[in-house]
Amino acid sequence: MDKGKLLLIPLTLALIFAIKPYYGGEITIRLNEPTSFTLNTANYSNLIFYSLIYDNFFYLKKNGEIFSNVFQEYRYDAGSKTLSLTVKDNLSFSNGKPLTARNIQVSLKIFMNSDLFAASKLSKTVKNVRVNENQVRIELLADNPDILSLLTAPELVVLAENEMSFSGMFFPHEWEKNHHLTLKANPFYAGGRTYLDKVKITFSESTPPDLFLANPNQFKENFREFDSGIFQNIYLCFLQNDMGQNTKIALFTLLKRFNEATGNKYKELRTLTSDEESPVSIQIKTMSPQKTASILKHSEIKLYILASLSNLEKDLAAYLKNSNFKIETLFIDDSQLMAFLNSAAIQYLLIDKIFQKKVPAEEKISRILKESSFNQFNARYLRMLSELDEVKFSNSQELLMEQIARISEAIVNDGIIFPLFQKNYSLYIHKVWPAIEIDYYGRPLLQKVSKNND
Amino acid sequence: MKKVICSLLLLFLYGNNVFGQQSAEALVMESTAFLKAFFINRFDVNVAVARFENDSELTDTAMQKIYQMLISRLENEKNIHIADLLINFSNGRGEFNLGRADDLHFLLGLKLIQNKSKTGLGLTIFSRLQDKIVAIKYFEKALSKGEMDFLNTRNFSFSELGFSKLLEFESKKNLMDIQSLAGSDGRDQYFFYFPDEIVIYLASNMRLEKYLQFKLAWTRPIYPVLHYEGKLLLLQMNQGLVLTAGNNFSPYAKVLTFRNSQWQEIQKIDFVPCKYLILNQNPYLVGARYDEGRNYFKDKIYFMPFSDPADRAGIYEKKATPALALDFSVQEGQLQAVHLIDRNYNYHLFTSEFAEQFPLPEKKGASLAALGGAWLAVSDYTRTSDQLFFYDIQNGGQRLVYSEKIPGEIQFISAGVWQNIRGFWTGVRQERDGLERFMVQFWGKRDGQR
Numbered sequence: 039m040d041k042g043k044l045l046l047i048p049l050t051l052a053l054i055f056a057i058k059p060y061y062g063g064e065i066t067i068r069l070n071e072p073t074s075f076t077l078n079t080a081n082y083s084n085l086i087f088y089s090l091i092y093d094n095f096f097y098l099k100k101n102g103e104i105f106s107n108v109f110q111e112y113r114y115d116a117g118s119k120t121l122s123l124t125v126k127d128n129l130s131f132s133n134g135k136p137l138t139a140r141n142i143q144v145s146l147k148i149f150m151n152s153d154l155f156a157a158s159k160l161s162k163t164v165k166n167v168r169v170n171e172n173q174v175r176i177e178l179l180a181d182n183p184d185i186l187s188l189l190t191a192p193e194l195v196v197l198a199e200n201e202m203s204f205s206g207m208f209f210p211h212e213w214e215k216n217h218h219l220t221l222k223a224n225p226f227y228a229g230g231r232t233y234l235d236k237v238k239i240t241f242s243e244s245t246p247p248d249l250f251l252a253n254p255n256q257f258k259e260n261f262r263e264f265d266s267g268i269f270q271n272i273y274l275c276f277l278q279n280d281m282g283q284n285t286k287i288a289l290f291t292l293l294k295r296f297n298e299a300t301g302n303k304y305k306e307l308r309t310l311t312s313d314e315e316s317p318v319s320i321q322i323k324t325m326s327p328q329k330t331a332s333i334l335k336h337s338e339i340k341l342y343i344l345a346s347l348s349n350l351e352k353d354l355a356a357y358l359k360n361s362n363f364k365i366e367t368l369f370i371d372d373s374q375l376m377a378f379l380n381s382a383a384i385q386y387l388l389i390d391k392i393f394q395k396k397v398p399a400e401e402k403i404s405r406i407l408k409e410s411s412f413n414q415f416n417a418r419y420l421r422m423l424s425e426l427d428e429v430k431f432s433n434s435q436e437l438l439m440e441q442i443a444r445i446s447e448a449i450v451n452d453g454i455i456f457p458l459f460q461k462n463y464s465l466y467i468h469k470v471w472p473a474i475e476i477d478y479y480g481r482p483l484l485q486k487v488s489k490n491n492d
Numbered sequence: 493m494k495k496v497i498c499s500l501l502l503l504f505l506y507g508n509n510v511f512g513q514q515s516a517e518a519l520v521m522e523s524t525a526f527l528k529a530f531f532i533n534r535f536d537v538n539v540a541v542a543r544f545e546n547d548s549e550l551t552d553t554a555m556q557k558i559y560q561m562l563i564s565r566l567e568n569e570k571n572i573h574i575a576d577l578l579i580n581f582s583n584g585r586g587e588f589n590l591g592r593a594d595d596l597h598f599l600l601g602l603k604l605i606q607n608k609s610k611t612g613l614g615l616t617i618f619s620r621l622q623d624k625i626v627a628i629k630y631f632e633k634a635l636s637k638g639e640m641d642f643l644n645t646r647n648f649s650f651s652e653l654g655f656s657k658l659l660e661f662e663s664k665k666n667l668m669d670i671q672s673l674a675g676s677d678g679r680d681q682y683f684f685y686f687p688d689e690i691v692i693y694l695a696s697n698m699r700l701e702k703y704l705q706f707k708l709a710w711t712r713p714i715y716p717v718l719h720y721e722g723k724l725l726l727l728q729m730n731q732g733l734v735l736t737a738g739n740n741f742s743p744y745a746k747v748l749t750f751r752n753s754q755w756q757e758i759q760k761i762d763f764v765p766c767k768y769l770i771l772n773q774n775p776y777l778v779g780a781r782y783d784e785g786r787n788y789f790k791d792k793i794y795f796m797p798f799s800d801p802a803d804r805a806g807i808y809e810k811k812a813t814p815a816l817a818l819d820f821s822v823q824e825g826q827l828q829a830v831h832l833i834d835r836n837y838n839y840h841l842f843t844s845e846f847a848e849q850f851p852l853p854e855k856k857g858a859s860l861a862a863l864g865g866a867w868l869a870v871s872d873y874t875r876t877s878d879q880l881f882f883y884d885i886q887n888g889g890q891r892l893v894y895s896e897k898i899p900g901e902i903q904f905i906s907a908g909v910w911q912n913i914r915g916f917w918t919g920v921r922q923e924r925d926g927l928e929r930f931m932v933q934f935w936g937k938r939d940g941q942r
Contacts, residue, residue, distance in 0.1 A: 057858045057875050057901045058816045059719070060835065061786040128714035136712065230718035231785030486718065 063489030064236040065471070068247035071219075073345045075201070075210055078372055079193050080346035082251060082270055082392050082463050082480065089481045090221055090237060091206040092195035093228055095123075095142070096186060098478040100267070104186055107229030108142070108196055108205075114185060119165075119178040121185050127172065130226035131198045132209035137228070139169045145197040146174070153376065155405035156191035163188065192479045196228075207232045207485055217242060233488035248471055249482060254464040261466040262473075266480030268392050271307055272347070272459045275387040277379070277412055283453065288333040289341070289386060290456050291324040292365075296357045297459060304459030310446050311393065311402040312460065317439035318446050322456055331363075339365045343388040344372065379413050388458075394479065400426055403442050410455050422448065515633035516558055516643055519613045522631045524565040527600075530617060530627055531572050539566070540575040540887075542599040542618075544586035548606040550635075552581035554643035555604065558613075559586065560891070562602075579841065579890040582854040589888045591829075591843040596620055611635045654894035655869075655882045659698070659910055659934040663919070667930060668722035668739065670917040672908050680909065685724040685737060690755075695911070706755050710742045715785035717741045721904075723779070725765045731800070738764025740782035759802055763794040766818060770825040775799050778827075780818055788835055789815045793846070810846045816858060817905075821885055823865030828888065833857045837873040841890070857881075861905040861916055869916045869935070871902035878902050880918065880935065900931065910934040 070083040077092055079085045096106045106112065111124040129137040150161035163185065165177045178185060196205035204210070205228070208221035221237040240247055254263070274290055297304050309316030325333070343350065348369055358365045370378070378384050389410065393402050404426060407419055422445050429437040449455050465482060467474050475483045531537060541562070546555050559578060566574040575596065577588040586602075593599070601616035610632045617627040635643075669685040675694070682693040682700060689707045693700035722739030731749065738745030738761075747759040765779040777798040780789035791814045797806045812818075815832040822828055830842035839855040842848050858873040866886050872879040878901055882894040900922035908917045915936025922929045 057871070057873055057878065057903075058787050058837075061783070061788070062835075126716075128710065128712050129716070130712065130714070134713060225715050225785050226713070228716055230716045233718075 059233055059486075059488045061231070061233050061488075062235050063233075064238055065234055065249060065484065065487065065489070066238045066240055066245060066247045068240050068243075068245075068250035070346075070349045071216065071241040073348070073371055075204075076371075076373070077193065077195060077197070078346065080344055080372060080392070081390050082266065082268060083349075084346055085192055085268075085392065085479060086251075086481050087239065088195070089192065089206070090208045090484065091204045091210065092197070093205040093207070094190070094192060095146070095194045095196065096190045097483070098187070098190035100476065100478055102478075104190060107227070108137070112186065114183060116181050116183065119181050121176040121178070123174040123176070125172045125174070126228060129228050131200075131203040131205055132224040132226060133198075133200065133203045134226060135198065135200065135203055137196065137198070137205060137226075139172050139174050141196060141198065142174045143167050143169045144199075145195065146176070148197060149191070149194045152193065153409065154191075154193055155401075155408055156188070156193065158408065160188045160191070160194075190478070192481070208237050211236075218245070227485075229485055232485050234484065237484070248468045249474075250466055251463045252466055254462055256464075257466050261468055264465040264467065264474075264476050264480075266463045266465050266476070267396065267478070268394050268463065268480045269312060270390055270392045270461045270463065271311075271457065272304065272388065272390045272461075273310075273406075273410060274456045274458055275389055275410055275412065276453055276455075277384045277387055277414070279414060279453075281385060281453070284333050285337060285339075286453060286456070287322065288325055288330045288337075289339065289365075290322060290458070291330045292334065292361070292363070293388075293458055294324055295327070295330075296354060299357055300353050304461050307457040307460040310406050310450070310455070310457055311399050312395075315399045316442070316446065318443040320446065320450050320457060322450075331361075334363045334365070337364065339363070339386060340384075341365055341367050341386045341388060342375070342378075342384050343367055343369050344375070344390060345369050347388060347390055396478075399442055400430055400438055403445050406455070407445055407449060411449060414452070414454055419445075419448070514639055515611070515635045516554075516639060517561065519611070519631050519633050520558060520561040520565060523562060523602075523613060523615050523629070524569075526615065526629050526631075527566065527572075527617075528569055531569070531598075535571045537572050537597045538575060538595055539572045539598045539600060540577045540588070540593075540596050541586070541602060542577065542588050542590060542593070542596075543601040543603075543616075544578075544581075544588075545602070546584040546604045548604040548611050550604055550611065550640065551644045552584065554640070555584075555586065556581050556892070557643055558604070559602075575887040575889070576884065576891060577887060577889040579849070580852055580855055580892075582852075587852065589829075589841070589849060589890070591847070591849065592888055593620070598626075607632060609634055655880075655896065655915060655935045655937055657896075657933050658913065658915070658936045658938075659932075661700070661932055663930050663932045665928070665930045666720045667903075667919050667932065668720050669724040669904060669906055670908060670919075670932070671724045671726045671906065672910075673726050673728070673733070683724055683726060683735070685722055687720050687722070687739065687741070690724070690735075690737065698911075708737060708746060713743065715741050715743075717785050717787075719787050719903075721782060721787055723764050723766050725768060725777075727768050727798075736761070736765040736777065738779065738782075740784070740786060743781075743784060745779075759804065761796065761804060763796075764789075765796075767820040767822065768798065769820065769822050769827050771795070771827065778820060780812075780815070783814070787816060789818055789832075793818075793830070812842065812846065813840060815840075817860045819860055819862045819868075819907075821862035821865045821868065828865045829862075829885070831860055831862055831868060833860060833870075833873075839870065859902050859905045859918075861907045863907040863914055863916060867916075869905050869907075869918075871898070871905060871918070875901055878920075880905075880916075882935075896935070903930075908934070910936060913938065 069087050072087050077088050079088055093107055096104050098104055109123045110126040114121045125139045131137050146167055149157050163178055163182055165179045168175045207227050209224050211222040212220040219239040223232045223235050276286055308319045426441045429441050474487055477483055563576050579587045579589050599618045603614040605612040612632040615629045616625055619626045666687055671683045673681045675681045680695045684691045689705055691705040692703045694703045717740055725736040727734040733750040735748045736745055744760040745764050746757050748755045748757050763779045763781045765777040767778045775798050777796045780793050783790055791812055792809045793812050794809050813834050817833040819831050827844040832840050837856045839852050839857055856873050857870040860870045862868050868883040868885045870881045878898040880896045880898055884891045884893050900920040903919040903921055906917050913936040918933045920931045922931055
């Protein structure tokens, strides 16, 4: 190392630890390209992207600390079973329009009506949500001192009435499709103006990013690696109950082969949650290439894929083209999926789910059953979920594992969902950036990230 | 024999004076004697050192000591008026404020030279009226290693006589500024400026007693901040007591007057007033605008005529540089200089005409404040070891006289008065065992009566 560089290190450290932090600069993050600015936290990349433009009601740090930027006070009264949230004065969205308690109430109701496990858990707890001036009062059906932790769900964000108005640290500024998206610092951000002026979200490999997601244990030289604490599972779902078992297995086999042909980017998944924690291993026997071909060659399959998996689009299209099967891939948003559910249009669906590693297995299996059985959810499943709730309180690990196994077997044997792959992520941050804090959900907290100004 | 013994005893007793006069001091004494002789038949001459270079083995610190010794001796000469224009010593060169060189009759040039084992001091006298060098003198002495080491040690003064911490107490977080005012009953009132309110305290012996507080109802647009910054100004005008309060989260500063026993808002102005001063016999509010939500001022200084607080006409602006800290040194109501710290933590000095003095890359800081035209306090900019530096700016120069280490991080400095002693208030954030505290300190010279 030359003398100049040696001198630069103490100077750089001095500036990083300057009493008055430096405002300005840009960070480049490589993520998957979003389909729109409408909140969609289906995968890890999206989870990070939307956390930049929408502010959460509450944030949960890795150490369990909960904090909020929008509320100046939050108080739970066990007597009245009411959580009171007092919104800070004079808050605004990114376009300068007022952010009020009414926006909080509406955002909360939108979240509770969404088809998410965390949302249904909250809505089962809440009796009503009322607004009184700058205060939102959430009345509960039963005493629940842990109510605040239910409000830390990453999907519970502050939404504006206008679609092009944002509550997050940054707001979209410029979008060059297939290339990059620039976000600018939101001058009205409730948590206080960020040190960074801009975030560049790049979708291509061409620009070297400062922050990106990749498989663990790579890029040791120039990057710091953070365990994101989450994993992503990919499942093949069958949305109609009159579909032939052979076609299901053939399509499953084809997708397994696709992973092999594209360099095994994903880890094989033999359970519904993760192989390490699941009490059962699901063995779905794949077919020979000849049998797969004979089953699929006369089929006309429309494989719907959630937009959160759009990164597969190019490789999958090329693979299917080479295989000469009549399989059409269609990428759809969550919102479109809901509209199609009651028609017979969707038969085959490829979905992904992200899970926090720390979340108990019973919670993950509940979520899979509720969120992935779609229109085939029935009374038997409801009963199994109730039984799961009961054994949770029995303090018997054995009974709990048995019930998880029972649910897993039921939905796989019913032909509703087949587990395909799993991907573990690490978050890589270039060493030129000072330590960036990661929250419980594996999202980098960029608010106090400052680039040194040397 | 007795005579010999007696002489030897005398030599031992007075040995220090006979043989041991410090060589640096001898150099200074001989230079002073030469200058005294040169100016002996001249009266009321304005003299200043305008150049000081060092080619010796001595450091910038030693140069500063030699300079101080010379200036203090020349200050005792009755027929000359010596001006201390020193701003900084860096890389073997002294930097001097020559913004007011027109007032000088003679300029002195000094040079330290190493000649084998001896250190020489070269002295040049330049007559500004004759526009030529009128005298040159060279002195030489052998400086021992011990004396050199002593000269190179960083201590310029006795801290016991300098600025010391006269008061310290804990305050609510996010305090942005403190200003004081002599009350009609002789008790000083202290105004503490928080983001949402102003709390007024009365001095009671060595304590502050809360007297009054009032809310500052800021309205949209509000730019939420991570770090609160703000300036408070108190003015005793013909119309009564006027207060201005500006910050980095509202684009408007409030102007309030004290009427009917309460503070009433009378006007909004779109910059943050920092000082009230007289320019061309007219009173002005001078200040700058913060970049919204951030911790620095934009690059313009605003001047607003302020004889009538309700009148906003006639604002004009001057270009400066974006600043983390900004203050104006004022003597007898007149602007003397503008001091600022830019976004790279570099200190800048502008003349009253807004001409920037030569850059001072060695001088860095985070916060600063000027006490009239006498003292400038500057804080360090690193978190790990904060310091407070006190510079003498009396003659337009800038001589570091005292420095103090501060546990914590100085958030703001403002000039003020405590118990009739003029000095500086500092707001210091401290963190211990994961707990954050905000401390208020007052730094003053015990002889610094107002």
